[in-house]
Amino acid sequence: MMRGLYTAATGMNAQQTNIDMISNNLSNVNTTGFKKSRANFQDLMYQQTRQPGTPNAQGEEIPVGTEIGHGTRMAATQKLFTPGSPQSTDNPLDLVIEGDGFFEVVRPDGSTAYTRDGSFRQDSDGRLVTADGHPLQPEIYIPEDATSVSITSDGTVSAQMAGESEPNQLGQIELVNFSNPAGLNSEGRNLYTETVSSGQPMIGVPGEDGFGTISQGYLEMSNVKVVEEMVDMITAQRAYEANSRSIQASDEMLNTANQLRR
Template sequence: MNGIFYIGATGLDAQGKAVETVANNVANINTAAYKRGTVSFSELLSADAANGAAGADEVKRAAAGVMANPTLHVFAQGDLRPTGNDMDIAVQGEGFLELAGGDGRTTLWRGGTLRIGADGFLAAANGLPLASMIAVPADAEAIHIAKNGMVTATLRNERTPVEIGQIELAVPADLQRMESLGDGLYALPDDALSVTRSVPGEDKAGLVAQGFSEASNIKLADEMVSLMIYQRAYASSARLVQIGDELMGIANGLKR
């Protein structure tokens, strides 16, 4: 009798996580380079010894609820929108900009607004420098980033730009193994051997777009449809728990 409560409870938990994922997507619809979160569901099974002629050594599987994994993302390309700011950068393709993180993990970034850190290196808005460690001269008046990642700077009283570095793009072997850190940042839990690094335009890594910002790949209509589906499933799980309570009440009310 108690099994119906556990099955209903797992459904409530799974659908609740799905609703939270949709809510997070909607909240980040205007976040640059945000990638849509999604949920995968898997069936929970319980193992019981088989009865009858099959023998006690064999095991049968019975449904015991559902489990949700809300950590997955859809890494489809978002629209590139011009910003008019030369310090904005976006990636057109599958690649990521690699940042020099302090925890030893590979930190990847889909782009946003660059800044010049206190140490003079090009960095993300959060202060982490690009892994290419591109030093910007103190007398630089303008920075240009080509589609192939070559970075040049126009110096004061100089007409000819000088090369100051090369941006590379990183492509993880398995996107779903990445951990979302927020603000378009991702981290790989394992070593960097699962990442392919190449010059933009090579190995399908994509190109670099200066003066552009990548929009999120959220579609509000899709999120609203998903929200209604998850809410209906949540209500069904709640009804299952209610039915179990009613059956338990009937059983407790039986008289000999």
């Protein structure tokens, strides 16, 4: 059986995975804080029929060898944490991180997760929570009689209370960062969790020690660029077609061999 049939099949499988990644990116083009993924591929093992440097019959050294590859495979899927464009919402509880960092939230089972989605709101107790009800850490409570809420670039939360001339400070928003954000585990629902590859979480104040600042009344849109994804999709489709043509050519060669007669 011709080796090229299986080699081209690995190429078709790789491009199918590539299309899967592109489709997910495009489907989340309007997801707040979404970070696009990229499929990384690597070539498979090679069959070497002659090693470089092997002496020929005359004892001379052969400068190059003979090796035949066996296709490609997906090596990893990588999250790209380039910033998305901020969008004005005029909602005082919408926050965007301008720079590096994540918001820390607590899930119902008590585990910690991290997000770039700053679309917060109040629960029945006045806590700042995500759309799924996960409270922001450290917890911030907004009193019922607060007439306005102000959040500065360093994460200081203040509220103007009815009948008072000076605003009251309610708390401090902290950010979390990792030495390797691409190593975080994507949990869905705009949440990430820590892994061994991501490193330990580093907690800090917005605007200090390399952490980004916070802007109130904005949300970070996804970093997906539709035009780039469409170009990547066309490239993947053409590569898929080229690999299918290789299979067709191999099949035609086998058919020709089968038609040989003595």
